[in-house]
Amino acid sequence: MPVALLTLFLAAATAVGIWLSWRQSRHVRSRRGAVPADFAGAVGLADHAKAADYTVAKQKLAILTALWSLAVTLAWLFFGITALHRLLGAFLVSPVLAGTGLILAMTVISGVVDIPVDLAKTFGVEAKFGFNRISPRLFAMDWAKGMALNLLVSAPLIFGLLWLIGAMSGLWWLWAWAGFLVFTGVLMAVYPIWIAPIFNKFKPLPEGEVKSRVEGLLARAGYRAGGLFVMDGSKRSSHGNAYFTGFGRTKRIVFFDTLLERLSPDETEAVLAHELGHFRHHDTIRSLVRLAGVSLVVFFWLGVAVKQPWFTDWIGLPHADAAAIIVAMICIGPVGLIFAPLTNWLSWQAEWRADSYAAALTGGTSHLASALIKLSRDSASTLTPDPLFARFHYSHPPLPLRLARLRTAAAAP
Numbered sequence: 314m315p316v317a318l319l320t321l322f323l324a325a326a327t328a329v330g331i332w333l334s335w336r337q338s339r340h341v342r343s344r345r346g347a348v349p350a351d352f353a354g355a356v357g358l359a360d361h362a363k364a365a366d367y368t369v370a371k372q373k374l375a376i377l378t379a380l381w382s383l384a385v386t387l388a389w390l391f392f393g394i395t396a397l398h399r400l401l402g403a404f405l406v407s408p409v410l411a412g413t414g415l416i417l418a419m420t421v422i423s424g425v426v427d428i429p430v431d432l433a434k435t436f437g438v439e440a441k442f443g444f445n446r447i448s449p450r451l452f453a454m455d456w457a458k459g460m461a462l463n464l465l466v467s468a469p470l471i472f473g474l475l476w477l478i479g480a481m482s483g484l485w486w487l488w489a490w491a492g493f494l495v496f497t498g499v500l501m502a503v504y505p506i507w508i509a510p511i512f513n514k515f516k517p518l519p520e521g522e523v524k525s526r527v528e529g530l531l532a533r534a535g536y537r538a539g540g541l542f543v544m545d546g547s548k549r550s551s552h553g554n555a556y557f558t559g560f561g562r563t564k565r566i567v568f569f570d571t572l573l574e575r576l577s578p579d580e581t582e583a584v585l586a587h588e589l590g591h592f593r594h595h596d597t598i599r600s601l602v603r604l605a606g607v608s609l610v611v612f613f614w615l616g617v618a619v620k621q622p623w624f625t626d627w628i629g630l631p632h633a634d635a636a637a638i639i640v641a642m643i644c645i646g647p648v649g650l651i652f653a654p655l656t657n658w659l660s661w662q663a664e665w666r667a668d669s670y671a672a673a674l675t676g677g678t679s680h681l682a683s684a685l686i687k688l689s690r691d692s693a694s695t696l697t698p699d700p701l702f703a704r705f706h707y708s709h710p711p712l713p714l715r716l717a718r719l720r721t722a723a724a725a726p
């Protein structure tokens with residue numbers, strides 16, 4: 314009976330996700346024929362229609378992906394975990410080692426099982442709309458490198474976690490949480506110097522107008538960067554971006570080469586000013602504090618669920634800490650969907666704040682607005698998303714809302 318309940322819960326969450334995707338497709342399709350009035354001069358009808366087709370194609374794939382991952386999760390619950398647990402238990406005597414093996418083996422198998430989905434996204438949808446630049450060879454290398462890195466990093470963590478559960482009394486989850494926070498901090502600090510270079514090449518921003526503008530802006534904002542870099546984002550995709558990364562000594566600003574190709578120096582400056590707005594408002598620290606709060610709740614839940622015989626009995630799984638952790642994590646998966654609108658709302662607030670900061674720092678909103686329109690058009694983002702879908706899935710405010718805010722900011726004295 315509890316298995317049926319859990320299955321129903323996971324299926325219901327999948328159904329909500331599919332319903333949102335369907336709403337998004339319907340909303341966008343019905344507005345495909347006309348560019349919204351606010352964008353009439355800036356976006357052509359062909360670009361608008363392409364964005365609509367791209368959005369619909371992405372949602373089609375999202376629906377298939379949701380069904381696929383539901384099927385995979387249920388397969389794990391109904392027989393995968395038990396079978397793998399038996400197999401590993403046969404030659405790994407230590408429960409901690411066997412548990413680590415179970416979770417790592419699941420990571421590899423899940424990674425392999427998801428390959429068709431990744432292929433369909435990269436060489437199907439992205440390629441069809443002209444965004445994909447990755448070769449099959451680079452795709453395979455990325456997959457192998459990503460998986461190796463994942464296993465290398467998670468093996469000691471999972472081993473440590475399972476050891477803690479065995480060695481500590483009821484409060485193991487509090488220690489695990491503290492360890493998780495330290496690990497996240499270290500990872501963020503070493504990411505730009507150790508991890509990002511595994512996947513991309515970084516060159517210092519070349520001398521020229523963009524660089525002098527950027528340096529002038531940083532000086533005005535009172536920001537000291539550890540370096541300005543250009544990343545070869547173009548080897549994978551033509552989507553453009555810019556970001557801040559690292560902590561303390563590893564702090565740096567990274568521009569995608571695809572961004573610099575497309576934006577004028579004025580527009581690049583405006584995009585950077587927006588990023589500086591995030592820095593000025595301590596958005597990284599805010600999101601870290603949020604992460605600490607959310608992860609505390611997750612670890613508390615693990616503390617409640619693991620070590621309860623009824624919890625794995627419920628599903629008919631072996632009594633093993635690793636199996637209990639896996640099931641506990643599967644149970645909270647759908648909870649993320651419930652909180653998505655709140656998380657996105659907080660993120661939208663941060664975006665509005667960064668936009669106003671950029672407007673104040675660069676003395677206007679027109680360059681930021683034109684940069685945002687260009688980036689949105691070139692990445693075929695729809696200008697007419699379903700409002701409910703956006704609440705659940707957009708980390709950034711939809712462009713029409715964002716530009717409306719920018720216009721009010723510009724009109725204010």
Ligand SMILES: [Zn+2]
Pocket residue numbers: 587588591663664667
């Ligand atoms: Zn932002």
